[in-house]
Amino acid sequence: xxxxxxxxxxxxxxxxxVKALDGLSFSVMPGTIxxxxxxxxxxxxxxxxxxxxxxxxxxxxxxxxGIDVAKDPDRVxxxxxxxxxxxxxxxxxxxxxxxxxxxxxxxxxxxxxxxxVEELLERFGLADAADRITRGYSGGMQRRLDIAMALIHxxxxxxxxxxxxxxxxxxxxxxxSEISRLAGEEGKTVxxxxxxxxxxxxxxxxxxxxxxxxxxxxxxxxELKAELRGDAIEVDLALGVGELNGSVQAALQxxxxxxxxxxxxxxxRARADDGGRALPSVLHALETSGIEVASVRVARPSLxxxxxxxxxxxxxxxxxxxxxxxxxx
Amino acid sequence: xxxxxQTGYMTVRHLRELLRQPWFVAVTLVQPVIWLLLFGALFxxxxxxxxxxxxxxxxxxxxxxxxxxALFNSAWSGMALIDDLNRGVxxxxxxxxxxxxxxxxxRIIKESVVVVIQSLIIVAxxxxxxxxxxxxxGGVLVLVAMSALVGATFASLSNGFALIMRQQDALVGxxxxxxxxxxxxSTTFLAANLMPGWIRHVADFNPVNWAxxxxxxxxxxxxxxxxxxxxxxxLAVLLAACLAFATxxxxxxxxxx
Numbered sequence: 001x002x003x004x005x006x007x008x009x010x011x012x013x014x015x016x017x018v019k020a021l022d023g024l025s026f027s028v029m030p031g032t033i034x035x036x037x038x039x040x041x042x043x044x045x046x047x048x049x050x051x052x053x054x055x056x057x058x059x060x061x062x063x064x065x066g067i068d069v070a071k072d073p074d075r076v077x078x079x080x081x082x083x084x085x086x087x088x089x090x091x092x093x094x095x096x097x098x099x100x101x102x103x104x105x106x107x108x109x110x111x112x113x114x115x116x117v118e119e120l121l122e123r124f125g126l127a128d129a130a131d132r133i134t135r136g137y138s139g140g141m142q143r144r145l146d147i148a149m150a151l152i153h154x155x156x157x158x159x160x161x162x163x164x165x166x167x168x169x170x171x172x173x174x175x176x177s178e179i180s181r182l183a184g185e186e187g188k189t190v191x192x193x194x195x196x197x198x199x200x201x202x203x204x205x206x207x208x209x210x211x212x213x214x215x216x217x218x219x220x221x222x223e224l225k226a227e228l229r230g231d232a233i234e235v236d237l238a239l240g241v242g243e244l245n246g247s248v249q250a251a252l253q254x255x256x257x258x259x260x261x262x263x264x265x266x267x268x269r270a271r272a273d274d275g276g277r278a279l280p281s282v283l284h285a286l287e288t289s290g291i292e293v294a295s296v297r298v299a300r301p302s303l304x305x306x307x308x309x310x311x312x313x314x315x316x317x318x319x320x321x322x323x324x325x326x327x328x329x
Numbered sequence: 330x331x332x333x334x335q336t337g338y339m340t341v342r343h344l345r346e347l348l349r350q351p352w353f354v355a356v357t358l359v360q361p362v363i364w365l366l367l368f369g370a371l372f373x374x375x376x377x378x379x380x381x382x383x384x385x386x387x388x389x390x391x392x393x394x395x396x397x398x399a400l401f402n403s404a405w406s407g408m409a410l411i412d413d414l415n416r417g418v419x420x421x422x423x424x425x426x427x428x429x430x431x432x433x434x435x436r437i438i439k440e441s442v443v444v445v446i447q448s449l450i451i452v453a454x455x456x457x458x459x460x461x462x463x464x465x466x467g468g469v470l471v472l473v474a475m476s477a478l479v480g481a482t483f484a485s486l487s488n489g490f491a492l493i494m495r496q497q498d499a500l501v502g503x504x505x506x507x508x509x510x511x512x513x514x515s516t517t518f519l520a521a522n523l524m525p526g527w528i529r530h531v532a533d534f535n536p537v538n539w540a541x542x543x544x545x546x547x548x549x550x551x552x553x554x555x556x557x558x559x560x561x562x563x564l565a566v567l568l569a570a571c572l573a574f575a576t577x578x579x580x581x582x583x584x585x586x
Contacts, residue, residue, distance in 0.1 A: 015584065052424045055586050077426045088421030090413075092346045104338045105427040107331070133349075149421075 002066055004030040004157055004189035005051060009060035012046050012213075020046040022213035023060070028191060028206070033183045035204030036193040037303065039318035043213040044193035045085055048161045051191070052082045064157055078106070081150035085161040085193075087142045088149070091135040095126050095145050098134060099152060106153040120148040124178075140171035147178070157189045158182060164199060172199075179203055197303040197315060207303075209310055211318070216310040221303060228301040228309060231275030233258075233282060235268040238292035251289035255281045264314055266294075271305075332428050339427075339435025343409075344442065354446055361398040361451055365390060366458060368518070381520050388462070391455035392472050392544040393517030398451060399444040399476035399483075400511065400537055404504045406440050406484035407491030414495055420586065423579070433488055433575045437481045444480035448473045463550035471557060472544035478564040479540045485571035492578035495585065511537045516545075539563050 005028040012021040021043045028034040036044045049055035051062055053073035062069045065079045090098055096117060103113040121127045124144040134142060143163065150158060160179065164172040180203060182188045194200050200207055201221045208218040217224060237248070248268055252261050257278050260271040272278035275298035286293055299305075307315045347353065369387040376383045383389040413419045422432055452462070452469055462469055487504065494500050514531045515538035521529050532538040543560035546553045 049586055054420055054424050055583060074426055077424055080424070082421070082424045084417050084420055084424075086417050088417035090342070090418050091416065092349065093342065097342075097345070101338055101342055102425070105335060105422065105425045107426075 002030070003027040003063075004032075004065060005034070005191055006063045007047065007051065007060070008062065010047065010050060010057045010062060011059035012043075012050065012055065012057050020213055021050075021057070021060075024210065024214050025060075026208045026215055026218060028189055030189050031183060031187045032205045033179065033190040033192055033203050035200040035207045036191065036210055037195070037197065037200040037204075037207055037307075038193075038210035039195055039315055042210040042318070044195075044210055045161055046213075047210070048082075048084075048159050048191070048193060052080055052159050053077055078153075079156050081153070081155035081158045083143075083146045083150045083158075083160045083163055085165065087146050089134050089137075089142050089145050091133070093134065094131050095121065095134055095137070095141075096130040098145060099149055102149040103152045108153065116152060120151060124148045140167055140174075143167060143171075143175065144178075147175075151182075155188070158191070160190060160192045162193055162195065164194070164196065176202055195315075195319065197307070201303055209307060211307075211311040217306065224303065224306045225301045228271065228305055230259075230271045230273045230301070232299045232301060232305045233270045233272055233275050233279065234297040234299070235270075235282070235286070236294040236296070237263075237266045237268055238294050247289055248286070248291060251285045251291065252282065255285050258282060260309065262308060262312065264317055267314075269305075269308060269314070275299075332431055332434075335427055335431035336434040336438065339431050340438045343435055343439035347439065347443065354443060357402050357443075358398070358447060358450060360401065361394050361447070362454060364397065365394045365451060365454060369458065372518075375519075378523060380522050382522075383520065385460060387455055387458050388460040389520070389545070390518065391452065391460050391462075392548055393515070393541050394455075395448045395451050395472055396476045396479055396537060396540045396544060397512050397517055398447050399480040399540075400508060402447065403440045403444060403480035403482075403484035404487050404508050406436055407487035407489075407500050407504075408497055410436065410488050410491040411495060411497050411500060414491070414582070419582070423583065429576050429579045430572075432579075433485065433572065436488055437484050437572070440484040441477045441481050444477050445473055448476045462548040464548040464552055468548035468552060471547035475540040475544040475547075475561065475564070478561065478568060479537060482536060482564060482568040482571050485568065485575045489571065489575035489578040492575070492582040495582065511535055514538070515541055517541055536564060536567055 008025050010021045010024045013019050024043060024047060036047060038044050046055065050057045051064055051069055053069050053076050056070060064076050067075045067079065069076050099117045099120060100113065103116060108116065121130045124147065126141060126145060126148065129137065129141060134145060137145065147163070163179065164175050167175065176199070179190060179192065183190050192203060204221060206218065207221055207224060208215045248263055249261055252258050252270060255278065257272050258270050262269045270282070279296065279298060283293060283296065304315050311318065369390050373386050375381065376386045376389065410419070490503050491500055494503065514528055515535050516532060521532065539560040543557045547557050
């Protein structure tokens with residue numbers, strides 16, 4: 001089967017010298033939700049900008065619905081719907097006016113357009129607010145309008161760049177069911193970028209983890225988690241690692257069944273086939289090395305652990321790192 | 330055909346914003362009214378200087394203030410585009426099949442409409458203040474058309490700068506750098522033969538002065554239509570160049586995203 005989206009070795013360097021993409025590749029099958037997971041600044045938005053013809057790659061190639069994005073951007077534009085990071089709603093116009101203008105630019109007119117506008121307003125719960133200026137909309141309403149606008153011309157392929165960032169948990173859950181429906185009932189291909197691990201876990205059939213401009217792992221969320229083989233052990237230390245000089249690693253190397261020891265600030269993470277069973281030995285080893293422990297957790301593998309495994313950093317630490325220009329634009 | 334239709338949709342969008350804040354046009358008239366009425370009163374007797382060749386200063390000043398108002402308001406046109414850039418509205422349009430020319434043209438036409446309304450208001454105020462326009466209605470319409478040309482030209486330039494600078498602070502600096510010199514290096518306030526020679530030569534190349542000279546001639550008792558036509562032609566060529574610049578500036582913006 002032909003892929004709906006194909007990115008092949010994308011490289012993008014911004015004029016200020018920041019390398020946002022460094023050979024990023026992935027492919028998406030039609031009718032599925034594909035998640036690009038990564039912290040802010042990993043290159044997700046840049047990828048979306050290239051695939052949606054807003055930006056041009058410096059190297060590599062990409063196709064959407066079989067069309068080359070660099071060679072034939074206008075045909076790509078007719079095929080796709082885009083919900084960008086942050087809202088693209090005209091806040092001085094009403095919801096209906098926003099939808100109508102969006103339809104107009106795709107050449108829709110007259111009754112067909114009015115009916116489509118009405119249908120989308122109903123579907124996204126905006127019918128009552130349709131004739132109000134969108135400046136007064138809540139964040140969730142603006143986001144729903146963004147998605148409705150992206151759908152006006154019934155696109156084959158939909159790009160959602162961090163669609164639920166900044167939304168309340170309840171609104172986020174509603175958004176998730178709406179996104180699932182787009183791929184499920186309507187058969188659309190959805191490319192979703194997110195820095196929420198649970199969102200990727202919940203929605204994406206296939207997932208690519210992006211770090212520093214390239215894909216470091218891909219598969220289904222289950223496959224990625226299964227590769228980890230074992231439980232995560234997290235130990236909060238009383239002192240930071242700087243003061244410990246690597247003695248933590250040394251202490252734990254002696255414990256059976258413990259692997260992938262990483263210390264991140266005051267948190268020590270390790271992996272064990274059976275976390276509960278390994279825990280007493282871990283604590284004992286730390287105690288004999290004179291390392292004071294504040295608290296301990298054992299958890300089943302999560303996507304956060306997957307991320308840690310492939311990048312050597314936790315998701316939170318990566319998020320805290322300096323962001324690239326894509327987050328400012 | 331698609332381009333015309335899309336331009337129409339974009340124009341409607343911008344005019345609707347204007348209709349939702351009708352006081353905006355009134356507020357932007359405060360400054361020109363001060364120029365026209367206070368400056369006009371202060372320098373009332375300037376026409377008595379030998380060689381000024383005008384019956385009343387208010388009648389001389391009014392075409393200048395009309396063009397100046399067009400310049401002052403349209404030069405800020407890019408500010409609204411920067412709002413759109415910051416709010417993601419422009420990026421949303423750029424990933425649709427909409428033509429870039431339509432995105433610019435919609436704004437230019439809206440600015441031109443504002444300029445026409447303002448120009449007519451200023452002409453009316455000048456008439457109340459005692460100015461006469463011997464060139465009649467036709468002459469006034471030519472003046473208004475000239476000010477619309479200036480408005481469209483500088484609105485294009487402003488939108489082009491907006492796409493390249495992408496920051497309102499930077500655009501404010503650029504506009505202030507351009508607008509006042511263009512006004513003072515023209516015959517807006519003073520007859521050409523009373524100006525220092527170097528300013529007179531600079532003014533010959535000043536598009537603001539082209540419009541002032543043409544508008545003033547058209548509204549006078551003995552219009553020099555050759556002069557009017559040539560200045561209108563210069564402005565039209567400049568407008569075309571500025572429109573092309575603004576449309577090309579989308580490429581600079583897209584390289585930055």
